[in-house]
Amino acid sequence: MLPLILLVDDEEDILDFLERTLNTRYNILRAEDGRQALQLLETEAVQLIVSDVMMPEMDGFELCKNVKSNFEHSHIPVILLTARNTIQAKVEGLELGADAYIEKPFSKEHLLAQIASLLNNRNMVREYFASSPLVHIKSMAHTRADERFLETLNNTILSNMEDTGLDVEKLAGIMNMSRITLYRKIKAVSNLSPVELINVTRLKRAAELLASGDYKIYEVSDMAGFSSQSNFARNFLKQFKMTPTEYAHTHQGEKKAEK
Known part of the structure; x- marks a missing residue:
């Protein structure tokens, strides 16, 4: 359109x-x-x-x-x-x-x-936000009002990360907003649906955990709220064009190079 x-x-x-x-x-x-x-x-x-x-x-x-x-x-x-x-x-x-x-x-x-x-x-x-694992959601903000909204939205999703059933209805309820208002705002700012944005936020959190090198992939999958490790791996590959294993190895290599 x-x-x-x-x-x-x-x-x-x-x-x-x-x-x-x-x-x-x-x-x-x-x-x-x-x-x-x-x-x-x-x-x-x-x-x-x-x-x-x-x-x-x-x-x-x-x-x-x-x-x-x-x-x-x-x-x-x-x-x-x-x-x-x-x-x-x-x-x-x-x-x-x-x-x-x-x-x-x-x-x-x-x-x-x-x-x-x-x-x-x-x-x-x-x-750039959607395709870059460690870019924060606030990068899409163009006004202070947008920045406050996106930060609240991001913190709300992260606080409820382990709820595998988190959707726009639950998110709107937690944020004390109507479902329609939340849907329209998320779509307008990110060009993603709320479900897609929740998924991207989970994947970005997973990328942070993988980059730290402190967790196994199955642990990261659970911590990011995915129903299974295979589902997590498929989503990660689709979003960031690399597997969780490849991403973790890349960051471990960078840490070794820094030392």
Whole structure:
């Protein structure tokens, strides 16, 4: 599916222009001010926001502040468009958490390149996290709200690691969140389902234990909450492209080389 982009501007001509520019590459939603945009975010899985700054009801600065301070939406990149080309205006937008600030008039190519860059960078960070055994989940955070959420999520999974039946229902209950809210946030930040993220977190914990050299593989499998050693080995190989044995030997070799 094409990424879903929310366009926010009180001028219909500008919305029409932006939609024509983007609709061959992205799915488009439109809002006429910040309040309407926030209402759409409650029901739609928006992946990026392009917003004008000067609008009635709620301007782009206030919209950006709301998005970046709400953990349900704080992962969404925000591009602000404005004719206010003063340094003070740029600083204000960036301090509120805007990911990019584009001055009007702007070229279509510039806007398209900025959107593609933001979305591609997010995807690269997600892929690096998932494929790298020792990279922490907080590497995917782009705001303080995201960082706090991901740290709490990670600690919750680790605290319940030995529960082989840990799923989104249990996780949401422990974190005092609705299942739908937790599912949407995890999917948006990591591009993984909660079950997949739980599995990756187990595997990363297993990688830490293997790297320490203090445990046998069957012990690591039990400690990471896998139902069997063979299931653990299959999952580890699929995720990190090497077996637990190969991974352990690699780190033992590195420790010997350091000595």
